[in-house]
Amino acid sequence: MLKRVTRLVPRACQLDPGHFLHGGPQAPQSLAARLDDQVPDENPRAGSHPSEDDPAGAGEQREGRHYRIPLQDLPTVFPHGLPRRFSLQVRTFNEACLMVRRPALELLRHLDDTNFAHPAVRYVLYGEKGTGKTLSLCHVVHFCAKRDWLIVHVPDAHLWVKSSRGLLRSAYSRRRFDQPVEAANWLKSFKTANERFLSQIKIQETYMWNKRESTEKGRPLGEVVEQGLTRVKNATDAVGIVLKELKSQSCSGAFRLLVAVDGVNALWGRTTLKREDKSLMAPEELALVHSLRKMVRNDWHGGAVVLALSQTGSLFTPRMACLPQELLGKEGFDALDPFVPILVSNYSPEEFESCIQYYLENSWLQHEKAHTEEGKKELLFLSDANPGQLERLCAYL
C-alpha cells in the first residue's frame, strides 16, 4: 500500500521528461494497452495507475486498470510495434499505460495454461474498428516478452501487401517475389527484440546465399540475420530461414515461441502490387507472405500464435466487415480453421469511467465540463464507448 502512495505523490512531477523519482525497479511494467483509449481505473484512490509491472497482474481485479510499461522496455519489446496514435500518446504523457481489459486477460490466462506439447493454438482477436485489438496484442506481446518468450511480431501485415517498392524476383523460387525493404526492416526489429536468443539458437542446415557466401550448420541464428541485413537482396530469404528454423526448433523446448501478427487478413486478401506486366499479384506470390503463412499454421508446438484482424488497412474489404469470416475470406478461414476467436468490444461503463479518469489525471482533458457528469455523458454518447473514437474526441478537449 505504501508503495502505491509513494508512487502517487510524485506523479505530477513525472511529466517532466526523463525525471523518474522512483528508481528503476519500481518502474511500471505491464502494458495493458488498448488501441487508443486507456480505461480508467476503478479504484478511485489509486487513480488508474497500477503498481504492477506484471502484465498478468492479479487477474480480474486488474480489469479496468492501467498498466504501465517501463519506458526503457519500449524500444526492446516494441521496436516497431506500437500503433501511431498510441506512441504519440506515450510521448505526450511520458509514460506508456495500457488498460487491462477482459479479452487480453483471457488470452493471458490461456497462454499461461498452454500445454506446450500440443500444437500451437491460434487465437484471433476480432471486433469493430477502434475497439482495441492491436493494443491487446501488444499487451500479450509484452507479457510474453517479460516471461522470456521469443517474439515474432509483425506489427501490420498490410504493409507487406501494399505499395512496396523494389520487388525482386526471388532467387530461391522463380514464382515468388522478394521485398527487400520490408524484410530488412523486419529483421532489424527482430534483432532488437530478441538479441539474447540470436546467439543461443543454432541453425540446423547449411544455407548457400550465393556462390561465395554461405552459412554453415551450427552457426548462431544471429549470423543469418546479419547476412539479411547486410545483403539486402537476401533479406527475404533470411526471413524465411529464420522463421523455418524457429518453427523447427521450438518443438525442442529450448524456448517458447510467440507468433504475433496484426492485420493477418492481409495474408489471404488481395494485393495492390503489380508484376512487370502490370497485372495484379496474388499474395501467395510474395515470399514474405508465403513464409508467414507457413508460420501461422499449427503444425508445430512449443508456443502460441496470436493474431489480430484489421479492416482499417485492408484492401478491397467493405468498411463494415469485422467478423473473421468476412475479413479472412474462405481461404484464410480454412487455413486458420481451428482457432480461438476472441471478441474485443467497446468499453464497458466502468472501463469508460476509468479511461476518463486517466485522462483527467494526466491533465489531458482541459475543458471545464470534462469533470462533470454531463460532460462524461456527452462523451459517452458521442464516442459510443468506442476507445478509438474517445481518444480522438479527447484530443480536442
Next chain:
Amino acid sequence: MATPCVSCGAAAFYRLFLGGRVSLTRRQGVWKAGAVELQTGTGFQILRLRHTTGVTTKKNVAALRRETYTVDFIKKQIEEFNIGKRHLANMMGEDPETFTQEDIDRAIAYLFPSGLFEKQARPVMKHPEQIFPKQRAIQWGEDGRPFHFLFYTGKQSYYSLMHEAYGKLLEAEKRQNQLQAKGLFSEKTETKDLIGSRWLIKEELEEMLVEKLSDQDYAQFIRLLERLLTLHCGAEEEFVQRFRKSVTIQSKKHLIEPVQYDEQGMAFSTSEGKRKSAKAEAVVYEHGSGRIKVNGIDYLLYFPVTQDREQLMFPFHFLDRLGKHDTTCTVSGGGRSSQAGAIRLAVARALCSFVTEEEVEWMRQAGLLTADPRVRERKKPGQEGARRKFTWKKR
C-alpha cells in the same frame, strides 16, 4: 358568341383570374405593370396582366393612371362570380347552396392542377372584393360639392376616424367623472384583451381606410386608442377591438404524438422527420440506456463522422436525457448530413410525447421541432450553377 371549350352545357363561363391578384400599386413606383386589359367580345372574359416596363412614352401615360373600377363594374363582377360559383358547384356535383370558398378552392385546384411554386401565381377564383383593390367612390356630387365634411383635409377617412375616437374618449372621461362623483368608480384592470392580439400595422390600417397615411398619423392614432383603453370603459371595447388583430401562438399548432405501448408493455413513440431529400422515422423507447440503431446498424458505424453524431445528440442533450432512451430509426435518401438532420427532427418530435408542455415550447424555440426548409436551389440557364456565373471574359 363562341362557346368556350369547357363542355358543361352552360353558356356563360365562370371567370378565372389567371395571374393572381390584379394588384395595381398605387405608388407610381418603379415597376409599371399597369394595364389590365379586358377582352370582352366573346362573352368570355379573361383578364391579362400586361407589364409595361421601361421608359414611359406618351402612349403609356394613360396606362400609368390607376384603372378605376366603377361601382357597376364591380357589381357585375360579383354577379358573374356568383353564377360561376353555382356552375362550378354543379360541375363538381355538389349542392350550389352550400358551396363555400374552401370548396371553390379545392375544385379549382382539382380542375386546374398547377405545378408552380409561387402560390399566388396559380389559378384562383375568389370573390371580386378580394381580387380588386378597394377603391373609393366618387367623393363629390354632380354640383362638385364633396359629400364628406372633411374632404378638404385630404385624408378624410383618417381624420373622421380620429374625430370619432376622440369623441369616444371624451364621453368615456365624462362618464368616469360622473362615476367618481357618485363614488361608484372602481378600478378594474382588464388587460386580458391585449394578450394574444396586436395593433393593426400601418399597411393594414391604410387598407382599411383606403387612404395613404404617414407614420406620424399612424402613431398618433395608436396613441389615442391606447389612451382610450386606459379608461377601461366597456362601451368602447368593441370600437378598439376593430383595430386589433389576434396573434396565434405557434406552438399550439403542434401535434404531439401519442405514446404507444408494445407487447412487452414498453412505452414508445414514433414520428417522422425530413431534411432535404432524406426521410427518417424514429421510434424512441421511454426506458433504455442510450443505444441508437440506424437501419439496423449501430450509430457509431453508420455515422463515422462526429458532426453527425452531435446532431443526433442534440435533442437528448437539450432535454438532459442522454442515457435514458433507446432509439431505433430507419432513414433513406439524402446524404450523410441530411440523414442526420432528418433523424434529429424525428427524434425531437418523438420525444415531445415524453416531455412536459414547457419543454416542448423550449424545444420549439431552440429550433429542434422545425423542419429545415432549405432545399437545393435550381440551376439557372446562363449560369453555371444556382448562383455561380460563368467566368467573365473581357473579350
